[in-house]
Amino acid sequence: MSKEQILSSDGIPLEQSLKKAERKNKLKAVLLVAPLFLFILIIYVFPIGDMLFRSVDDRMITKMLPKTFIAIENWDGQDLPDEPVYKGLYEDLKFLKENKTYGKIIARLNYEKSGFSSLIKKTVRKISKFDEGNYKEQFIEVHKRWGQSEYLIALKNAAPNWSYAKYLKGVDMKFDQDRNIVLVEEDRRIYKILWMRTLNVAFWVTIFCFILAYPISHLLATLPMKYSNLLMICVLLPFWTSLLVRTSSWMVLLQQQGPINDLIVWLGLAADDSRPELMYNVIGTFVAMTQILLPFMVLPLYSVMKTISPSLMRAGKSLGGTPLVSFLKIYFPLTIPGIGAGCLLVFILAIGYYITPALVGGASGSLISNTIAYHMKSSLDWAFASALGTMLLVGVLAIYWVYNKLVGIDNIKLG
Amino acid sequence: MALPNHTPLNYRIWHYMYLTFCGLVFFFLIAPLFVILPLSFNAEQYIHFSAKMLALDPEGFSLRWYEDMIYGTKNPWGLATKNSLIIAFFATIGSTILGTVAALGLSSRHMPYKAAFMALLISPMIVPLIISGTAIFFFMAKVGLAATHTGIVLSHIILGTPFVVITVTATLSGFDHSVTRAAASLGSNPVNTFMKITLPLIMPGVISGALFAFVTSFDEVVVVLFLAGLENTTIPIQMWVGLREQLSPTIMAVATCLIVMSTLILVSAELLRRRSERLRGINR
Numbered sequence: 157m158s159k160e161q162i163l164s165s166d167g168i169p170l171e172q173s174l175k176k177a178e179r180k181n182k183l184k185a186v187l188l189v190a191p192l193f194l195f196i197l198i199i200y201v202f203p204i205g206d207m208l209f210r211s212v213d214d215r216m217i218t219k220m221l222p223k224t225f226i227a228i229e230n231w232d233g234q235d236l237p238d239e240p241v242y243k244g245l246y247e248d249l250k251f252l253k254e255n256k257t258y259g260k261i262i263a264r265l266n267y268e269k270s271g272f273s274s275l276i277k278k279t280v281r282k283i284s285k286f287d288e289g290n291y292k293e294q295f296i297e298v299h300k301r302w303g304q305s306e307y308l309i310a311l312k313n314a315a316p317n318w319s320y321a322k323y324l325k326g327v328d329m330k331f332d333q334d335r336n337i338v339l340v341e342e343d344r345r346i347y348k349i350l351w352m353r354t355l356n357v358a359f360w361v362t363i364f365c366f367i368l369a370y371p372i373s374h375l376l377a378t379l380p381m382k383y384s385n386l387l388m389i390c391v392l393l394p395f396w397t398s399l400l401v402r403t404s405s406w407m408v409l410l411q412q413q414g415p416i417n418d419l420i421v422w423l424g425l426a427a428d429d430s431r432p433e434l435m436y437n438v439i440g441t442f443v444a445m446t447q448i449l450l451p452f453m454v455l456p457l458y459s460v461m462k463t464i465s466p467s468l469m470r471a472g473k474s475l476g477g478t479p480l481v482s483f484l485k486i487y488f489p490l491t492i493p494g495i496g497a498g499c500l501l502v503f504i505l506a507i508g509y510y511i512t513p514a515l516v517g518g519a520s521g522s523l524i525s526n527t528i529a530y531h532m533k534s535s536l537d538w539a540f541a542s543a544l545g546t547m548l549l550v551g552v553l554a555i556y557w558v559y560n561k562l563v564g565i566d567n568i569k570l571g
Numbered sequence: 572m573a574l575p576n577h578t579p580l581n582y583r584i585w586h587y588m589y590l591t592f593c594g595l596v597f598f599f600l601i602a603p604l605f606v607i608l609p610l611s612f613n614a615e616q617y618i619h620f621s622a623k624m625l626a627l628d629p630e631g632f633s634l635r636w637y638e639d640m641i642y643g644t645k646n647p648w649g650l651a652t653k654n655s656l657i658i659a660f661f662a663t664i665g666s667t668i669l670g671t672v673a674a675l676g677l678s679s680r681h682m683p684y685k686a687a688f689m690a691l692l693i694s695p696m697i698v699p700l701i702i703s704g705t706a707i708f709f710f711m712a713k714v715g716l717a718a719t720h721t722g723i724v725l726s727h728i729i730l731g732t733p734f735v736v737i738t739v740t741a742t743l744s745g746f747d748h749s750v751t752r753a754a755a756s757l758g759s760n761p762v763n764t765f766m767k768i769t770l771p772l773i774m775p776g777v778i779s780g781a782l783f784a785f786v787t788s789f790d791e792v793v794v795v796l797f798l799a800g801l802e803n804t805t806i807p808i809q810m811w812v813g814l815r816e817q818l819s820p821t822i823m824a825v826a827t828c829l830i831v832m833s834t835l836i837l838v839s840a841e842l843l844r845r846r847s848e849r850l851r852g853i854n855r
Binding site: 178181182184185186187188189190191192193195196199200201202203204206207210368369371372375385387389390391392393394396397398399400401402403404405406407408409411413414415418447450451479504507508509510511515525528529532533538541542545548549552553556560564 | 582620675676691710796
């Protein structure tokens with residue numbers, strides 16, 4: 157190897173000079189991406205992280221009863237705790253009563269063990285009459301539950317700052333008194349049904365979309381341009397139209413006095429006074445979501461089919477294959493990338509659908525998103541909404557990862 | 572698609588069944604939109620086809636619901652339209668600028684970890700809106716931007732950028748970089764080169780991305796549901812509220828206006844796409 161280095165015009169070794177230029181170009185590219193990256197990091201990624209944090213954050217009760225929890229840490233959970241625990245509890249509850257903020261801990265403790273609601277309410281009512289010293293006896297006098305160790309164990313169980321109890325709730329499980337993970341009672345297992353229904357709807361909507369989209373994508377890809385452009389409008393117009401407009405048109409069509417029901421009655425499939433319920437159940441969700449998500453299946457299929465040369469099928473036929481055989485052996489395998497892209501995209505979109513199920517789904521057609529919205533807006537159990545959201549997010553990101561591996565994110569086709 | 576004369580009968584049957592099936596699917600796609608149009612001209616208060624409408628009697632039709640939409644005293648559509656347009660306008664500008672600049676960086680072959688950055692920047696399009704809405708709501712409440720136009724615009728910029736990034740990187744994929752080098756060799760500085768050479772060439776992609784961003788913001792309801800106060804109501808929010816109560820003919824009138832708007836947007840997007848293909852064709 158020669159020792160002599162090649163120099164660039166300004167006397168720097170060429171290799172170094174090239175590296176410098178490369179670094180400069182790299183920096184330029186990174187600086188261009190940086191503004192959007194930082195923007196998304198601050199207003200999107202950070203908030204989603206915050207949501208994860210909320211779903212496991214259980215510090216409210218430790219913040220509100222600080223002295224109690226310092227004292228209860230030393231208690232072994234066997235016999236009743238000693239005076240310091242009750243003294244801490246007295247001071248904390250008294251403080252909460254003066255600030256009128258004890259309402260929050262009632263809900264949280266009652267979730268840990270039912271019976272806490274009346275216990276805390278009664279105690280708080282009488283707490284101003286407590287004498288100094290000997291708090292243990294006074295507490296037990298106010299309510300005998302203060303003398304039962306299971307309530308104090310429940311209180312101690314509420315102490316950790318972090319808890320995945322909300323995630324357990326999301327899969328129909330809970331902690332029992334001894335901190336074992338158990339399934340909730342049979343009649344309360346609602347979330348498993350909800351998850352299964354969401355997966356079920358997303359799965360079947362994907363299948364329906366595929367069955368409907370494959371032939372028309374083929375037609376669009378094989379017709380001469382001037383016809384296919386016209387038919388493409390049928391796919392693109394719904395794609396560009398407001399989701400609420402499309403959902404409201406389904407509400408018009410599926411309502412009891414609507415055109416589809418009129419048709420069913422006219423065909424004699426049902427009597428006029430017993431028109432079938434097509435909306436506010438899972439049928440409505442299926443039909444409306446299939447139509448709304450269909451363009452997302454057609455576009456990737458079309459863009460793949462467009463690249464398949466028609467001479468391949470002719471070659472298959474000329475070699476003696478029947479149309480069916482040529483289709484199965486030649487055409488279909490070539491469209492698999494498009495099928496993968498379309499199915500994954502539709503599945504991802506369907507699994508998190510909110511607006512359409514909320515409007516046409518009713519109770520039996522509502523999906524996991526609707527439950528998250530309910531806990532965000534009505535029950536105000538934000539931690540649980542965050543936990544459900546996180547579980548859904550993990551599922552979606554897993555599919556997104558597969559999509560990225562199989563299809564490549566930069567191959568998404570729009571319009 | 573006419574079949575050759577010698578086609579056997581069973582293939583003919585298959586072929587026509589296939590065409591019929593396709594026809595039905597196209598009908599399924601497009602027909603629901605057209606149900607709304609006549610109902611918005613209904614003279615009666617109900618959302619179904621009256622006997623007079625079916626008989627094409629002029630008395631069955633009227634413009635009263637459009638009047639109600641525009642002049643109705645208790646109707647919020649005026650405020651909602653104003654808000655929707657303001658929010659969509661600023662969100663479009665923000666998404667387009669941020670997205671285009673980022674797409675320029677992502678298309679550079681010197682960009683490190685390109686796939687990872689791309690996956691992150693596209694993710695707002697993939698993550699369910701309910702999750703984005705929840706997360707953004709917590710954030711905006713924390714920084715005091717809940718129930719403000721600013722908060723909604725910022726979140727719509729997030730939701731709109733993936734579309735701009737996708738369309739602009741697609742346009743840039745066929746971009747011939749020798750033209751910018753030629754400009755540089757002729758003494759143009761990078762900013763000048765971008766404004767005079769690159770931008771005009773990628774303009775169709777930028778505009779179609781901007782159209783996507785506009786439509787995304789204009790239609791978006793989930794995030795706004797979380798963020799909006801009474802003052803920030805938008806057209807989708809009003810439709811959502813109306814649809815939850817009952818189907819009213821006024822909503823059909825609004826929906827008709829939105830369909831007309833989306834048709835216009837579709838036509839311009841199509842024209843842009845063709846122009847872009849032509850421009851890139853010249854480059855090749």
